[in-house]
Amino acid sequence: MTFKETDHWSLDADHCIAAALIMKKTIPQGGMSARLSILYAPKGPLLDWTNESLRSRVLNDLQAIAKKQSAIFLKVDPDVVLGTGVPSSKEDVIDQHGQAVMSELQRRGWRYSSDQIQFKNTVLIDLSASEDELLRRMKQKTRYNVRLAEKKGVALRIGKQEDLGMLYKMYAETSVRDGFVIRDEGYYRTVWALFMSGAESSMINDQWSAPSAEPLIAEVAGEPVAAIFVFYFAGRAYYVYGMSRAAHREKMPTYLLQWEAMRRAKAKGCTVYDLWGAPEVFDESDSMWGVYRFKEGLGGKVVRTLGAWDFAPNPFWYKLYSEVIPRVLDVMRSRGKAKTKQSLGT
Incomplete structure (x- = not known):
């Protein structure tokens, strides 16, 4: 019970x-x-x-x-x-x-x-800066990949309720490929639909204080190749779910998705974009190391809790x-x- x-x-x-x-x-x-x-x-x-x-x-x-x-x-x-920055680095500050x-x-x-x-630790991006400054704070390779995705014809759109079946399948493919465990389809469809309805209500009432979420979908020639779910609440945006297919990965759709998420969150009045998770141990032995390197490139700050x-x-x-x-x-x-x-x- x-x-x-x-x-x-x-x-x-x-x-x-x-x-x-x-x-x-x-x-x-x-x-x-x-x-x-x-x-x-x-x-x-x-x-x-x-x-x-x-x-x-x-x-x-x-x-x-x-x-x-x-x-x-x-x-x-x-x-x-407890502190900010990677432990024992020059950015390490104890709270x-x-x-x-x-x-x-x-x-x-x-x-x-x-x-x-x-997640005990995370990476936060300060959205109070201008878009030009946000791009400047990214690592050079990350900025390059954002522009590459645009040049390679990656198109973005906001997902709808009818996309949820496709999004779960893509998420399941990602979990099998990357070796992490997910829940059944019914769980995600319920959560996603509930928070997406919050976004629709916020748009109607012009009020973004209520909890909400939206999927951003990247497509190549009309084919969905990657997506993320971004949640919004109390002036913060949260990157909670990410998914992709093996096809067209060389076009770097995930980089363009994150840049668009930052831009949309900023436009909604969010001051922080929480990338939702960082390693507990900051070295290659941690299972989240590869994901962290991707997030690090987006120009955020490590926050340890x-x-x-x-x-x-x-x-x-x-x-x-x-x-x-x-x-x-x-x-x-x-x-x-x-x-x-x-x-x-x-």
Whole structure:
């Protein structure tokens, strides 16, 4: 069973000073474990983490909730910045506020999670600059590839609801080629359609504050060859899904897609374009290294955050769960890859 509960902290009925959406999943087994659960506050809790008294109050309450719910653990992964730039590089800047939060979690017995749900690090592009300046900040090879795509006849268009089947198939092809696991088609079609309807509503009402998304599709001679989904919320744009086909890759359609995404986000009033993910370890051993090099070329800044931390009221069950769940996930990933291949007829 899964349910969601929202907790908030306020000074009065009209002034929310902190909030957390807590997702709960019970363990589907008999006996004592039927009363156990796991809790997760995605990208939360939300609060001013520099406010020490508020921070202490929220953490106290979250720990109490975990105990009351008989949780194996409560996982949080707020966007608390630990630093910017690649570690040990000349751009490396430590954020003292973030370091203080990490130290407090350690003092309280929270553990850095071996199961990171969200990307701990990302690359952000400052969209406040002019388009000429955004191009100048790109690496030379990236700028060249943007212009090459234009010269080679890559055309772009905004996707529609009727494109979702094609987009899922392209995403599935990408996952098989690059070796990552995706969900079933129904999940993506639901998410994509929901946020695309938000974009349509925003266009009608001339209001871009509501969450929305749009697919950008690159075509060569009318044939879709690559696409990205860009999400918009609260002055930020997020590159969440990317997909491509093997055909016409030499025409560099993905570079033109990213440039158009930046231009559209800027036109919508967004000040930041979040490229959604960077390596946890900044060297070639990290599975995201190749993707990071592509994102790095777009001229963004690495932002390192706190990542996911677990509060485990019952160390025994937490240790048992931590030892078992990686094996279960490996099996699920293998089955997921096989299912995706089967859906493509490969």
